[in-house]
Amino acid sequence: xxxxxxxxxxxxxxxxxxxxxxxxxxxxxxxxxxxxxxxxxxxxxxxxxxxxxxxxxxxxxxxxxxxxxxxxxxxxxxxxxxxxxxxxxxxxxxxxxxxxxxxxxxxxxxxxxxxxxxxxxxxxxxxxxxxxxxxxxxxxxxxxxxxxxxxxxxxxxxxxxxxxxxxxxxxxxxxxxxxxxxxxxxxxxxxxxxxxxxxxxxxxxxxxxxxxxxxxxxxxxxxxxxxxxxxxxxxxxxxxxxxxxxxxxxxxxxxxxxxxxxxxxxxxxxxxxxxxxxxxxxxxxxxxxxxxxxxxxxxxxxxxxxxxxxxxxxxxxxxxxxxxxxxxxxxxxxxxxxxxxxxxxxxxxxxxxxxxxxxxxxxxxxxxxxxxxxxxxxxxxxxxxxxxxxxxxxxxxxxxxxxxxxxxxxxxxxxxxxxxxxxxxxxxxxxxxxxxxxxxxxxxxxxxxxxxxxxxxxxxxxxxxxxxxxxxxxxxxx
Amino acid sequence: xxxxxxxxxxxxxxxxxxxxxxxxxxxxxxxxxxxxxxxxxxxxxxxxxxxxxxxxxxxxxxxxxxxxxxxxxxxxxxxxxxxxxxxxxxxxxxxxxxxxxxxxxxxxxxxxxxxxxxxxxxxxxxxxxxxxxxxxxxxxxxxxxxxxxxxxxxxxxxxxxxxxxxxxxxxxxxxxxxxxxxxxxxxxxxxxxxxxxxxxxxxxxxxxxxxxxxxxxxxxxxxxxxxxxxxxxxxxxxxxxxxxxxxxxxxxxxxxxxxxxxxxxxxxxxxxxxxxxxxxxxxxxxxxxxxxxxxxxxxxxxxxxxxxxxxxxxxxxxxxxxxxxxxxxxxxxxxxxxxxxxxxxxxxxxxxxxxxxxxxxxxxxxxxxxxxxxxxxxxxxxxxxxxxxxxxxxxxxxxxxxxxxxxxxxxxxxxxxxxxxxxxxxxxxxxxxxxxxxxxxxxxxxxxxxxxxxxxxxxxxxxxxxxxxxxxxxxxxx
Numbered sequence: 001x002x003x004x005x006x007x008x009x010x011x012x013x014x015x016x017x018x019x020x021x022x023x024x025x026x027x028x029x030x031x032x033x034x035x036x037x038x039x040x041x042x043x044x045x046x047x048x049x050x051x052x053x054x055x056x057x058x059x060x061x062x063x064x065x066x067x068x069x070x071x072x073x074x075x076x077x078x079x080x081x082x083x084x085x086x087x088x089x090x091x092x093x094x095x096x097x098x099x100x101x102x103x104x105x106x107x108x109x110x111x112x113x114x115x116x117x118x119x120x121x122x123x124x125x126x127x128x129x130x131x132x133x134x135x136x137x138x139x140x141x142x143x144x145x146x147x148x149x150x151x152x153x154x155x156x157x158x159x160x161x162x163x164x165x166x167x168x169x170x171x172x173x174x175x176x177x178x179x180x181x182x183x184x185x186x187x188x189x190x191x192x193x194x195x196x197x198x199x200x201x202x203x204x205x206x207x208x209x210x211x212x213x214x215x216x217x218x219x220x221x222x223x224x225x226x227x228x229x230x231x232x233x234x235x236x237x238x239x240x241x242x243x244x245x246x247x248x249x250x251x252x253x254x255x256x257x258x259x260x261x262x263x264x265x266x267x268x269x270x271x272x273x274x275x276x277x278x279x280x281x282x283x284x285x286x287x288x289x290x291x292x293x294x295x296x297x298x299x300x301x302x303x304x305x306x307x308x309x310x311x312x313x314x315x316x317x318x319x320x321x322x323x324x325x326x327x328x329x330x331x332x333x334x335x336x337x338x339x340x341x342x343x344x345x346x347x348x349x350x351x352x353x354x355x356x357x358x359x360x361x362x363x364x365x366x367x368x369x370x371x372x373x374x375x376x377x378x379x380x381x382x383x384x385x386x387x388x389x390x391x392x393x394x395x396x397x398x399x400x401x402x403x404x405x406x407x408x409x410x411x412x413x414x415x416x417x418x419x420x421x422x423x424x425x426x427x428x429x430x431x432x433x434x435x436x437x438x439x440x441x442x443x444x445x446x447x448x449x450x451x452x453x454x455x456x457x458x459x460x461x462x463x464x465x466x467x468x469x470x471x472x473x474x475x476x477x478x
Numbered sequence: 479x480x481x482x483x484x485x486x487x488x489x490x491x492x493x494x495x496x497x498x499x500x501x502x503x504x505x506x507x508x509x510x511x512x513x514x515x516x517x518x519x520x521x522x523x524x525x526x527x528x529x530x531x532x533x534x535x536x537x538x539x540x541x542x543x544x545x546x547x548x549x550x551x552x553x554x555x556x557x558x559x560x561x562x563x564x565x566x567x568x569x570x571x572x573x574x575x576x577x578x579x580x581x582x583x584x585x586x587x588x589x590x591x592x593x594x595x596x597x598x599x600x601x602x603x604x605x606x607x608x609x610x611x612x613x614x615x616x617x618x619x620x621x622x623x624x625x626x627x628x629x630x631x632x633x634x635x636x637x638x639x640x641x642x643x644x645x646x647x648x649x650x651x652x653x654x655x656x657x658x659x660x661x662x663x664x665x666x667x668x669x670x671x672x673x674x675x676x677x678x679x680x681x682x683x684x685x686x687x688x689x690x691x692x693x694x695x696x697x698x699x700x701x702x703x704x705x706x707x708x709x710x711x712x713x714x715x716x717x718x719x720x721x722x723x724x725x726x727x728x729x730x731x732x733x734x735x736x737x738x739x740x741x742x743x744x745x746x747x748x749x750x751x752x753x754x755x756x757x758x759x760x761x762x763x764x765x766x767x768x769x770x771x772x773x774x775x776x777x778x779x780x781x782x783x784x785x786x787x788x789x790x791x792x793x794x795x796x797x798x799x800x801x802x803x804x805x806x807x808x809x810x811x812x813x814x815x816x817x818x819x820x821x822x823x824x825x826x827x828x829x830x831x832x833x834x835x836x837x838x839x840x841x842x843x844x845x846x847x848x849x850x851x852x853x854x855x856x857x858x859x860x861x862x863x864x865x866x867x868x869x870x871x872x873x874x875x876x877x878x879x880x881x882x883x884x885x886x887x888x889x890x891x892x893x894x895x896x897x898x899x900x901x902x903x904x905x906x907x908x909x910x911x912x913x914x915x916x917x918x919x920x921x922x923x924x925x926x927x928x929x930x931x932x933x934x935x936x937x938x939x940x941x942x943x944x945x946x947x948x949x950x951x952x953x954x955x956x
Contacts, residue, residue: 083824107823107825153907167789167791169787169788170791173866173891173892176892176908180892218790244797247800248800249799253784253796256829257790257827257833281797282794282934284932284933310646310651311735312648312696312722312735315698315732316760319728320760322728328727346584347615349731351734388651414651414654417896417900419897419898419900419914420897421913422913427657430631434899438900454932455763456760457759
């Protein structure tokens with residue numbers, strides 16, 4: 001742990017905050033405030049110089065015309081005003097002993113030279129007062145354990161996922177998408193233009209943070225590539241990176257989004273490969289890979305057994321494994337003999353990929369027993385299981401992991417979070433699990449090294465990434 | 479239309495059917511029967527030689543000990559018995575004037591040489607009686623307009639999608655997945671080992687069938703590659719092919735699944751490319767591409783405008799477009815000026831990809847007006863719109879198509895079919911559309927050339943495929 005760690009950690013444990021940019025008529029500042037209200041942050045104030053009357057409240061929070069009038073220390077300030085007011089607010093914060101300012105306001109470096117100069121000025125002021133800045137053009141910090149938030153309705157539950165995102169909206173959306181899979185956050189950071197505390201600082205912080213077990217990033221570029229490489233080399237937690245700007249068109253877009261220089265995509269891939277960083281290309285992949293790394297099971301080889309009721313997906317899953325550099329396990333004769341006794345004689349296949357036949361939809365024990373037989377095969381390092389839809393057999397799988405303890409990636413043909421209400425009445429009887437129970441179920445599976453994916457290609461990618469992760473030299477001691 | 483067309487069409491319009499393999503204790507035959515009961519097929523009989531009493535009913539359907547005892551003509555027989563009984567049943571069918579037999583039973587060619595010989599024998603018998611066979615190792619036919627079915631709970635609504643699948647379970651699952659997107663079938667065919675009527679026959683049939691506007695296929699291999707090529711060359715309807723067995727591992731799996739020879743993957747890709755066949759690799763892609771081709775809008779160029787509220791996904795969407803060989807549209811100055819007036823000064827970008835800023839989540843008119851300005855730009859051929867979740871603005875988009883008439887691919891960060899119940903209570907207020915309304919909404923969008931996808935890569939792929947499809951020489955007259 002270094003000085004920078006405790007400095008950032010202090011911000012995450014701010015005891016009081018004030019917010020600029022909340023008005024009677026509503027606006028983005030009010031929405032940010034609602035986020036803190038939803039988390040029940042204990043001590044909040046609104047600062048609005050246009051409201052000079054005393055004892056005014058907006059959304060139940062007391063309003064003051066300036067910081068000083070609050071009359072007690074404010075640790076953290078959130079600034080959501082027009083950019084032209086930001087400089088003076090930063091000075092006011094410095095003079096009043098504020099420790100950190102989150103600058104939500106946009107209209108700085110991403111707008112060109114003038115904005116860049118304004119940013120330099122802000123940093124200069126902050127340095128003078130030994131105050132730290134997050135942003136501008138960012139959402140800020142979400143940390144359910146200390147009740148910080150950057151958007152309404154984010155979960156109040158804490159988890160082990162740390163997120164650092166150059167895009168505020170992705171940070172928001174991740175909060176909600178993760179919730180659908182029962183994944184919760186230790187900390188999430190949207191740092192925007194990152195003029196003071198920036199990507200590398202937060203990455204290092206999450207690497208050291210004991211409440212963070214897995215790190216997800218959305219990035220377009222980093223200021224200091226050397227430091228980034230040193231960090232991913234050092235950090236032993238799984239790091240999943242959505243690096244946008246992978247193409248010339250994307251790079252150009254990134255530049256006007258956050259002013260980022262994306263750099264050479266091939267070089268990025270080399271760095272990621274070398275240090276076991278998991279690269280993803282969209283939100284759907286991100287959620288898939290996070291699940292696989294919530295509690296991944298160490299593995300040295302990548303011989304996969306594929307189990308499927310539907311035969312077509314079994315073939316496609318074999319394709320997906322090969323496309324993702326996995327090997328199909330050669331089952332032992334013992335396994336084959338046991339499967340032969342178990343599965344129906346016709347419409348099935350007992351060589352890998354194992355096709356349990358249509359029968360599997362009507363005979364739950366077939367599925368359960370097949371999982372066990374295949375899972376215990378010493379030639380099998382990991383399993384890819386293709387289901388038409390999530391069914392109550394997930395309980396058998398969770399239990400099986402006490403014996404088997406191998407990475408398992410499920411595919412659900414019908415998305416796990418789909419509601420029964422989306423189907424006709426006839427179909428409802430097939431959906432055995434209610435939508436509202438799904439997040440908790442996935443959470444329990446993830447905890448046992450079982451992830452669930454929308455297609456076989458993401459399932460195979462998840463398994464390959466687990467294999468790769470544990471076969472990097474930095475994990476030689478596992 | 480050829481002889482083969484009317485022969486297959488007659489099977490689809492069978493007036494009466496008998497099913498073998500239904501028993502008092504239940505089993506797969508009973509499940510097949512339930513499918514017909516759910517569709518309310520008008521005239522059905524069960525044949526079970528072990529039940530010799532008269533006036534027996536199972537699941538409300540009268541049981542006879544043999545075909546002849548039914549005492550009236552039976553057009554179609556479904557055979558779901560142990561494979562050892564199939565030969566004699568085929569003979570019985572032939573002798574009693576049955577027009578076609580669907581052999582659900584597995585345990586033939588896919589099991590090796592002996593099974594292959596048994597198949598030859600079946601074909602010989604069928605030829606003798608001028609009877610057609612579908613299967614073995616298949617689900618058979620689903621055709622809601624004539625009340626044929628191969629699984630319980632399939633929709634009774636008819637649509638324009640024709641499916642021909644070598645995998646029965648995929649045919650089933652497609653029925654349910656398509657329903658979630660408001661997509662319904664003209665006909666779906668699972669032909670299994672295809673010893674008589676096979677892939678090419680059904681592909682040709684769907685090509686000629688006036689109720690089928692779009693053809694989806696799951697295939698592992700075809701018997702007659704030359705004929706397949708002639709067909710895809712001739713058929714002007716969109717053909718979407720999930721060709722499994724793309725890798726050596728997948729090919730091997732396909733061989734034990736349906737006994738298919740998958741062939742050289744590169745050659746397949748050349749054929750697909752040459753004739754505008756859309757290739758997909760899993761069910762999720764399949765559903766994405768079908769949506770895009772329900773009612774595709776002809777287009778000669780592929781300059782895409784990207785619109786997004788969240789800035790990060792805008793960057794990633796630019797990547798996705800470039801990865802899928804699309805061009806980013808260069809907006810006219812007029813468009814840029816109009817956007818400049820419309821979008822917030824900060825946290826936004828008016829050059830393509832257009833970032834409407836976080837504001838879009840609170841100002842519906844911003845979204846609506848931006849769609850119109852960008853859609854009307856003559857430099858824009860198609861639009862990719864990234865949304866955090868499906869919102870009521872879809873109505874504006876549908877209306878806009880009367881003026882704009884360009885392919886539009888939406889991305890919804892939160893899956894469209896996800897239930898509000900999956901979220902915490904706080905979040906529910908953000909999901910503005912109830913799950914049960916979603917299929918109808920998507921149907922309405924698809925009808926106007928608007929598709930909706932789980933990520934930007936599938937959205938871009940859909941747009942590229944539309945562009946490719948209309949730029950093949952066979953459509954030179956559009």
